[in-house]
Amino acid sequence: MNIHNYEKLWLVLAMVMIIGFISTVVYGATAVGIEMVNDEGGTIDSTALEEDDRFAEPRVEQVGDNEYEAYVVARQFIFEPDPIEVPANSTLTFYVTSPDVIHGFEVVGTNANAMVIPGEVTELTVELNEPGEYGILCNEYCGGGHHTMEGKLIVHPEDEFEQGGETDE
Amino acid sequence: MSGENTVREIGHDEFDPNGTLALILIYFGILTVMWVFMYFVEFLGNDLTVLA
Numbered sequence: 230m231n232i233h234n235y236e237k238l239w240l241v242l243a244m245v246m247i248i249g250f251i252s253t254v255v256y257g258a259t260a261v262g263i264e265m266v267n268d269e270g271g272t273i274d275s276t277a278l279e280e281d282d283r284f285a286e287p288r289v290e291q292v293g294d295n296e297y298e299a300y301v302v303a304r305q306f307i308f309e310p311d312p313i314e315v316p317a318n319s320t321l322t323f324y325v326t327s328p329d330v331i332h333g334f335e336v337v338g339t340n341a342n343a344m345v346i347p348g349e350v351t352e353l354t355v356e357l358n359e360p361g362e363y364g365i366l367c368n369e370y371c372g373g374g375h376h377t378m379e380g381k382l383i384v385h386p387e388d389e390f391e392q393g394g395e396t397d398e
Numbered sequence: 399m400s401g402e403n404t405v406r407e408i409g410h411d412e413f414d415p416n417g418t419l420a421l422i423l424i425y426f427g428i429l430t431v432m433w434v435f436m437y438f439v440e441f442l443g444n445d446l447t448v449l450a
Contacts (some may be wrong), residue, residue: 231410239422246426253437261442262449322450339446354450363446 266343270324270350278302278328295319301380303332303345305372308365308380315357315383316390322354333368336382344369360386 257263278284283300287309290298297319302309304327315321325334325345332345336355343351365380 233411233413233415235415235419239419239426242422242426246429249430250433253433257437257442261447263442264448264450266448320449336446338444340441340444341446341448343448352450353448355446356449357446 263340264354266351266353268349270326270352272348273326273350275326275328275347278326283324284326289313289315297321299323301325301334303327303334303367303378305329306367306374306378308334308367308378312381312383313365314385314390316387317357317360317384318387319357320354321357322352325351325353330371331369332371332378333366335366335368337364337366339363342368357384360384 273281273284284302287300287302289310290300292298295316295318297315299310299313299315299321301313301323303325323334323341325343326349327345327347329347331347333342334345334351335342339355341353341355343353345351361384363382363384365382367375367378371378
């Protein structure tokens with residue numbers, strides 16, 4: 230088969246680009262450490278959340294130096310706890326579940342975005358480096374009040390944060 | 399294809415589609431720039447990112 234040199238050139242260039250696309254994704258997954266949200270969180274009886282250690286009382290818990298876990302219940306049409314408060318320069322793992330229908334859990338304007346499925350625990354870890362306020366919203370239609378379903382994530386400056394402060398308000 | 403109006407006949411390798419090559423290079427350039435922007439600026443720059 231007779232292939233023109235130009236054609237060989239752009240076939241090779243196309244292959245190089247595909248390899249480039251794949252390598253950037255590999256770079257993100259390895260060097261940057263980006264993960265997909267998966268089923269690691271395990272399952273749970275969605276009709277008995279009140280009997281579960283984590284979700285009976287939705288809260289934020291400190292589990293290490295600068296490591297926090299937030300046990301979040303997404304239900305029609307609120308997120309508990311609200312707001313979620315943590316200090317800056319911390320690592321926060323969300324455990325989110327739902328007692329009723331499928332909800333979304335999206336920290337608005339960021340890549341932290343997952344589905345919340347009754348019977349499953351959605352686990353996602355993020356790093357919070359800067360103080361600030363984020364909205365949290367439900368992005369899966371969950372009923373008549375879906376459009377009002379929102380929460381807040383407040384990242385306090387490190388020196389202004391007190392553990393347990395989230396119950397004061 | 400050689401009729402009486404044919405001015406010049408050239409073989410397969412003698413015709414160089416320079417315009418096509420230029421278009422493809424421009425197109426590939428745009429794709430590369432857009433990919434870099436989308437992945438490194440829009441995606442990796444969009445903290446909070448799921449890290450575990």
